[in-house]
Amino acid sequence: MKYFFLSFLAVALLVVGIFGFRGDKFSQPPIEVFPDMDDQDKIRAQKPSGFFADGMGSRKPIVGTIPNSGDNGVLPVEFSEGRDGYYFTGELDGTYGNGMPEELSLKEESDSVALLGRGKDMYGVHCAICHGDTGDGKGVVGHYFAKANVVVASIHNFPQSSHPDGYIYHVIGNGKGNMGGYKHNLPVRDRWAIVAYLRTLQAAAK
Ligand code: HEC
Structure with a gap:
């Protein structure tokens, strides 16, 4: 028993010797046996940060950020909300039209x-x-959809004869059946770009 107390005392002295008393002030950073998440890179709200060149911790939205909704709940014009005309709706005289709209201003071959x-x-x-990459409907997700018979x-x-360009444009924005619409993700110009690319995939599949 005597040896137990002696060794206990020795260990206690050693621990206090190395780690010091609780609440002691040190000039060096303490030894951290289990650092947990004491130190981490982070930005505190409304505080400066050396991470960014301008020294500001709070950031402004990056250029091109799309607001969830504008003041009146309407998406910016690039997203077609509430706009008329073939470019925005894919419709010509009440039916879906074919061809690339003028607004894309495809003048030179390089534009196309x-x-x-x-x-x-x-x-x-x-x-x-x-x-799927080639448009055959065999993308990775399709594999899982098949389990639900989709x-x-x-x-x-x-x-183009049965599914005009304007219709494809419309499906991209609004979805169809089990496919959701992409009008909040893809600006109008990108939707038309996909229509054009989709036609090349079809031609390549022939
Ligand atoms: C989450 C999976 C998924 C994604 C992503 C997806 N689609 Fe679809 N798409 C479907 C399914 C499922 C159908 C069949 C819809 C139905 O008839 O119920 C479909 C149907 C279509 C159709 C046929 C419409 C018709 O008249 O039958 C077109 C065209 C189409 N998609 C184009 C696109 C384009 C272009 C994109 C990219 C912007 C896209 N899809 C993204 C799942 C998807």
């Missing part, structure tokens, strides 16, 4: 190439997960 490039990118971001359409089956 740029639009197709954009369409390819946006298709890859928003559509390929379900419709069939993802192959976009090769939608020729």
